[in-house]
Amino acid sequence: MTATAPTHTSEPALWIERKGQGPDVLLIAGLGDPAEAWQFQLDGLGDRYRLTAFDNRGVGRTPLPDGPLTVATMADDAAAVMRHLEIPAAHVAGFSGGSVIAQELALRHPELVRSLVLVSTWSAIDTYFRSVVDSWRWMAVAAPGERAFLEAFFVWIYTYRAHADGTVAQIIDETLAFPYKSSPETIQRTIDAFLAHETADRLRNIVAPTLVLAGGQDITTPPRYGRAVAETIPNARFEVLPAEAHQPFQEVPEEFNARVDAFWREVEGRV
Template sequence: MGEHVEANGTRFWVERRGEGPDVLLVAGLSDPAEAWQAQLDGLSDRYRITAFDNRGAGRTPLPDGPLTVPLMADDAAALMSALGVERAHVAGFSGGSLIAQELALRHPDRVRSLVLVSAWARPDAYFRTMTRFWHWLAEDAPGERAMLEAFLLWVYTPRAHADGTVDRIIDETLAFPHPQSAGAFQRQLEAFAAHETLDRLPGITAPALVLSGECDIAAPPRFGRAVADAIPGADFEMLFGEAHQPFQEAPEKFNARVDAFWREVAGQSPVTDGGP
């Protein structure tokens, strides 16, 4: 069960599982903490996993005033303080990767390592046009299901559309009792689409792993490679056959890779079939 936690002037909904080294999971556009369910379930046997709803998603309100990525990074740092977490392995997905980058730049002592999934640091013309389409789609689609059917074309692999996975996700989203409003979606989108970190990434000192899906059309691998190239010592890896949300579509592969990275950062041996 989750709970609301007061931090940085806002009540954040937080889900926590497990014991061990701290891991903070930062979601992207629109996604509540439940987007990380496979990590909350699959990694909590060896880590203390924290996931939360960003401002304007799920059960966390979106107060009046400007919404920016630096503000959301400060939210994450304040939330860590409220939870008594001094440092954590931080994993950010999509827009959450921007928050994670900014967290590592603004609060470097909080970040033990970075995993940046489906990341970018400077939008190009294609990206800006895509996000403008999403902006009016949220308001002008003929219905919520139609909006999700169109939006998720950028998010999941063709196999997920073919095998019923996307239909199941849409049904779960429509049944979720804390839907995001079109206005909140647009405000989050505006913050993520306008933010750039590329010129500042050399200032990140935390060990970093950048993961890009081969089939990701929203944040294609060239974006992830540019992020990794700019962060000193960062590793870039392509997840072949995957798209924008590999942690949902291929959770076992994703969990194994990030676990190996975190163990490497901690100076531990990787898990084998015979145990740790």
């Protein structure tokens, strides 16, 4: 099922994908990723949950508006999607930049968040992380072509295993064939929003049950970032997938789905 949802007055409509039946789950994608980034979850968890994914501003079929782009605005967009769909509260899962949006959603709209899953997350910008993301910013326009950009960018995202077995090559082909690719302007403005945003001094105010997942081989957001988030959010759980990198929900979807399903079942039982 697909739909569009108006967010704020005079702002763009967000493209929405929905699938399944059961307790509500909201999936928030990372930098430049459309709703289809969550396809393994939409397909693999739809028999137990009603999953909603959407295209962030400037991504996929959602237009990029003029004016400042902020994490707070994107969190309000996520809240608007839920209210448009009359979802009173949901298990919220965010990946990478989407995990920062999810943190902000839990802080700004706590009544909407039944639980949090934060994948490849962070809460503060240090010199290492700024250097990594700044390199993506100029690479988006300096690369000799789209394929060259993706080949360089995905070195930071996927495991050696995925590069060696042809998975990354397949993902690049699929990305290039996708008719709604993110523009360099979207990539750069979204990066600027992420780099301008920090939650470290506010995470203690999150009240939702939280699971933080990190990839042991993640060179973009190494486990130390996720551990710092989990240590600040009250009673958060921290788990490492030792053999995985930045995007485990795509590389090992069955293991990822099993972990989040077990967590959501636990939360449902506790409620």
